Each structure stands twice: as C-alpha cells, then as structure tokens.
Amino acid sequence: MNSDKITRIVLYSFSFLIILVAGGMVFSLVGGAIPAIKTFGLQFIWSNVWDPTEGSENYGALPFIAGTLITSFVALILCLPLSLATSLFLGEYFRNTRIARIIGLMVDLLAGIPSIVYGLWGFYVLRPFLIDMGFENQGFGVFTSSLILAIMIIPYATSLGNEIISMVPNDLKEAAYSMGATRMEVISTVILPTARSGIFAGYILAFGRALGETMAVTMLIGNSNRVPDSFFGTGNTMASVIANQFGEADGLKLSSLIVIGLLLFLITGIVNGIGKLIIKKMG
Amino acid sequence: MSEKNIIKIKDPILSIQNLSVAYDKNNYAVKDVSVEVKKNTVTAIMGPSGCGKSTLLRALNRMHELYENIETKGTVLLNGQDIYKLPTIRVRRMTGMVFQRPNPFPTMSIYDNVIAGYKLNGIRLKKSEKDEIVERSLRDVVLWEEVKDSLFKKGTFLSGGQQQRLCIARALAFGPEVILLDEPTSALDPVATSKVEDLLTKLKENYTIILVTHNMAQAARISDYSLFMYLGELVEYDKTKNMFTNPQDKRTEEYLTGKFG
Numbered sequence: 001m002n003s004d005k006i007t008r009i010v011l012y013s014f015s016f017l018i019i020l021v022a023g024g025m026v027f028s029l030v031g032g033a034i035p036a037i038k039t040f041g042l043q044f045i046w047s048n049v050w051d052p053t054e055g056s057e058n059y060g061a062l063p064f065i066a067g068t069l070i071t072s073f074v075a076l077i078l079c080l081p082l083s084l085a086t087s088l089f090l091g092e093y094f095r096n097t098r099i100a101r102i103i104g105l106m107v108d109l110l111a112g113i114p115s116i117v118y119g120l121w122g123f124y125v126l127r128p129f130l131i132d133m134g135f136e137n138q139g140f141g142v143f144t145s146s147l148i149l150a151i152m153i154i155p156y157a158t159s160l161g162n163e164i165i166s167m168v169p170n171d172l173k174e175a176a177y178s179m180g181a182t183r184m185e186v187i188s189t190v191i192l193p194t195a196r197s198g199i200f201a202g203y204i205l206a207f208g209r210a211l212g213e214t215m216a217v218t219m220l221i222g223n224s225n226r227v228p229d230s231f232f233g234t235g236n237t238m239a240s241v242i243a244n245q246f247g248e249a250d251g252l253k254l255s256s257l258i259v260i261g262l263l264l265f266l267i268t269g270i271v272n273g274i275g276k277l278i279i280k281k282m283g
Numbered sequence: 284m285s286e287k288n289i290i291k292i293k294d295p296i297l298s299i300q301n302l303s304v305a306y307d308k309n310n311y312a313v314k315d316v317s318v319e320v321k322k323n324t325v326t327a328i329m330g331p332s333g334c335g336k337s338t339l340l341r342a343l344n345r346m347h348e349l350y351e352n353i354e355t356k357g358t359v360l361l362n363g364q365d366i367y368k369l370p371t372i373r374v375r376r377m378t379g380m381v382f383q384r385p386n387p388f389p390t391m392s393i394y395d396n397v398i399a400g401y402k403l404n405g406i407r408l409k410k411s412e413k414d415e416i417v418e419r420s421l422r423d424v425v426l427w428e429e430v431k432d433s434l435f436k437k438g439t440f441l442s443g444g445q446q447q448r449l450c451i452a453r454a455l456a457f458g459p460e461v462i463l464l465d466e467p468t469s470a471l472d473p474v475a476t477s478k479v480e481d482l483l484t485k486l487k488e489n490y491t492i493i494l495v496t497h498n499m500a501q502a503a504r505i506s507d508y509s510l511f512m513y514l515g516e517l518v519e520y521d522k523t524k525n526m527f528t529n530p531q532d533k534r535t536e537e538y539l540t541g542k543f544g
Binding site for chain 1: 344389
C-alpha cells in the first residue's frame with residue numbers, strides 16, 4: 001500500500017468519525033426525548049405548566065421559549081444602536097487608523113470573555129446598580145439578562161457590520177461626495193443601503209448567539225419557571241432551565257429537558273441558517 | 284518661467300491661479316499651476332501617470348480634500364468666484380464629476396441614479412419635475428432610447444458603457460457649470476469608448492468639459508485645448524491642434540512621440 005492511499009484512508013475514517021459523533025448525539029437526544037414527547041405531544045410547546053410534583057408531573061416549554069425569545073430580542077434591540085455606531089466608527093469614520101485598531105481589538109476582546117465572567121460581573125456589579133435604581137426582585141429578571149446579553153452580542157453584530165461597511169467601494173462614496181453630499185448623507189444614502197443586507201445578517205447571527213447563551217443568563221434571570229409577567233419580572237430561558245435542573249432530573253423531567261434542548265437546537269439552527277443564507281446571497 | 288508655452292484665454296469660465304497641492308508637508312503633487320479654461324470647450328489634461336493630473340482635476344471641485352493632510356495654495360475662480368472661499372458642498376454642486384470606473388449606485392434604479400444629486404442634497408421635487416430631469420439628462424447622454432422601458436431597474440444591470448453614460452447623466456442632472464472627468468473611458472471597450480467620446484464632443488455645446496486622460500489619441504480626437512503636466516508642473520498649454528503638430532517644450536514633444544509615459 002502506498003503512502004497516498006494510507007493518508008486517504010486515515011482522512012476518510014476521521015472525517016467519517018465526525019458524522020458518527022454528530023449523528024450519535026442527535027440519535028441519543030431524540031431517544032431521550034421520546035418519553036416526554038409520548039406523554040405530552042405537541043402540546044408541550046405551548047403548555048406553561050412546570051410541575052415536578054411526583055404523581056402529577058406535568059411539563060411544558062412555553063415559559064422557557066418565551067423567556068429565550070424575549071431576552072434575546074430585547075438584547076438585540078439594545079445592541080442595535082451601539083453596534084451600528086461602532087461599525088460606522090470602525091468601518092467608515094476611522095477606517096485604518098490606530099484608534100480604530102485599538103477599539104476593534106477591544107470589541108474582539110469582548111467576544112473572548114467567557115460567559116461566566118459576564119455572569120459574575122452582572123451579578124456583583126450590574127445587579128447592585130439596578131437595585132439602587134429601584135429595580136425589584138433583587139435586580140434579577142428579564143431586563144437584567146437582556147442587558148448583559150446585549151453587551152455579549154455586540155462583538156458579533158459589530159465585527160460583521162464593520163467588515164461590510166468598510167467594503168463599500170470608495171468610488172461610490174466619492175460619487176456621492178462629488179455631488180455635494182455631506183458625510184451623514186453619504187452614510188444614509190450610500191453606505192447603509194449598500195451594506196444593509198450584511199448588517200442585517202450580522203444582527204441575525206448575533207440573535208442566534210443570544211438564543212443559546214446560558215451561563216450569564218442563568219445567573220441573572222431569576223429562574224422562575226413561568227412566562228415573565230413583565231419586562232422587569234423574573235423568568236427562565238431554555239438554556240438556563242437545562243443548566244439549572246439537569247443535575248437532579250430523571251425520568252420524565254429529564255426527558256422534558258432534553259426536548260427543550262432539541263427545540264433550542266432547532267431554533268438556533270434556523271436563525272443561524274437564515275443569517276448564513278443572507279451572507280451567501282451577498283456573495 | 285516666462286518661456287513656457289501657456290496660452291491665455293479670453294473670458295475664461297475657470298481660472299486657476301498659482302495652484303499648488305501638497306499631500307503631507309512639502310510633497311507637492313501639483314506645483315504652481317496657472318491655467319484658464321474656455322467655456323463650452325473640451326480641455327484635456329495629459330501626462331504620464333503620477334504627474335498630478337487627477338489631483339489637479341480634484342482640486343477643481345475640492346474632492347482632493349477628502350484625503351487628510353492636504354495643503355492647497357492658490358486660487359481657483361469658477362465664474363469669477365473663488366471656490367476655496369465657498370462652502371465645499373456648494374462647489375461640488377456647481378461641478379459634475381465622472382470617475383474612471385462606472386460607479387452607479389448599486390441600490391438605486393436607473394431613474395434614482397439620475398436624480399441622486401437631488402436626493403443626496405435633500406431637495407424635494409414634484410414627480411413631473413423629476414420625470415423631466417431624468418428624461419432630459421438621459422437624452423443628453425443618448426441613453427434614453429436604450430433604457431426608457433427599464434427606468435426602474437437597477438443601474439448595475441447595464442453594460443459598462445451604458446453605466447458610464449448613466450454616470451455622466453447623473454453628473455449633468457444637477458446642471459453643473461463644469462464637468463470633470465477622470466479617465467472616463469479607461470475601463471471601457473473601444474465601442475463604448477467611442478460612444479462616450481462622441482457624447483463629450485456633443486455635450487460641450489452646453490457644458491464646459493475638463494478631462495483627464497492618459498490616452499493621447501483620445502485627447503487629440505476630442506479636446507479643443509490640451510494641457511501637458513509633468514511631475515506636478517504644468518509644462519505646456521495650448522490649442523490641441525497646435526500642441527500635437529508643433530509642441531514648444533521638449534518634454535511635451537518627447538511625451539507625444541512616445542519617448543516616455
């Protein structure tokens with residue numbers, strides 16, 4: 001056997017292993033989910049009961065789906081002005097300058113901070129601050145989580161936005177300037193329209209990040225298993241209910257958590273797919 | 284240097300006096316250039332690459348100020364007004380500019396591209412006024428018949444030559460005094476090039492055209508006056524006919540006969 005053939009066999013088998021691992025994971029998850037799916041059916045998705053009392057066990061995913069979507073969406077709204085301004089600062093106003101490189105580095109640094117560190121900061125710094133401002137529930141809740149999520153997803157929206165904005169061809173901007181446009185007019189009529197689908201894709205990907213974010217949210221959302229009664233109320237997300245309860249869960253409860261995990265996987269998969277599709281379409 | 288062959292123009296629309304432009308300090312791209320431009324003519328700026336042609340052109344609508352650390356000295360009078368004493372935005376509205384590569388706005392339709400100057404400057408027009416400006420500008424660049432049924436399609440679907448004519452229409456729509464073109468045919472094929480050249484000779488009836496070109500044959504074909512620059516200096520300025528048949532400066536002659544460039 002020549003070495004070329006050996007290399008090929010090794011590469012093939014390792015690549016195949018990846019399929020096996022991924023496939024096995026999905027297989028065992030689906031297997032674990034079956035008891036809950038059999039017991040609750042599709043109703044699981046919109047039922048808002050979470051009752052672990054033995055004998056009358058009843059579980060539904062609505063509080064967590066709602067918590068996840070609400071916190072992520074609010075985080076996206078909060079992150080929008082910040083990341084758009086930063087993208088324009090880095091990609092247009094101060095393109096290729098030292099200050100842009102430094103701030104760009106900081107943005108990348110934000111992306112590298114582990115979730116648990118954000119959680120600690122949120123718990124010990126942000127939360128006391130919010131309590132001083134008069135927040136109820138000891139500063140825990142949907143809004144607090146959204147705030148920390150917003151900071152966490154800024155780098156994802158910003159770096160793609162910055163990249164797309166700096167790719168807007170110079171001669172388009174010059175054409176606008178040559179007609180007497182101010183910088184603001186160039187941004188609003190040339191740069192943003194040209195870069196809009198890329199910026200949009202950045203927000204979709206950032207939203208995808210927010211959906212699956214676990215640790216920091218778990219530490220701040222208050223972990224009450226109900227649909228949040230207000231913007232500032234406590235709640236729970238799909239990721240954080242799993243993180244909180246998997247340890248002491250078994251039987252039907254464990255199976256329900258696994259279903260929630262599958263649903264989360266499905267939602268983030270779809271959201272990321274949409275984002276990547278937009279990027280691909282832009283070429 | 285009094286021996287330079289630089290002709291005088293009677294009642295010029297544009298008068299450049301002792302214009303110098305430096306990138307960074309003392310790195311002059313344009314050195315002490317004085318030239319007058321006659322109304323309703325095509326004036327070509329020629330010279331080897333890096334000689335300051337484009338910088339000179341951009342100094343005429345202050346586009347060179349988009350770069351940082353630019354220093355400009357001298358006076359540029361457009362219709363008697365010193366453009367360096369007017370607001371930049373007004374100067375740029377008084378002039379139209381066309382670039383090397385066709386650059387219609389990719390997010391806008393053909394129609395919107397033509398009236399982009401009005402949109403960018405926040406000027407609101409009635410639908411009928413817009414229609415009229417669009418038709419007139421597109422007729423001016425001989426593009427109307429080709430695009431009148433697809434006005435609301437994106438301008439980027441047109442061929443390169445059509446795109447460049449669309450860009451000229453966009454520059455005309457605002458009714459500029461002077462049109463500045465920076466090697467407008469360097470990205471076009473020969474057929475599209477000759478269409479643009481024909482167009483420019485026609486447009487000079489109503490506009491004054493200044494054209495940067497590295498293509499001597501093009502300057503000879505379409506320009507009335509020619510200006511030869513070398514290393515940022517104005518070497519010679521004359522009627523194109525005279526310059527091509529009887530250049531006064533040795534450097535001009537060498538350039539025109541292909542000894543360098």
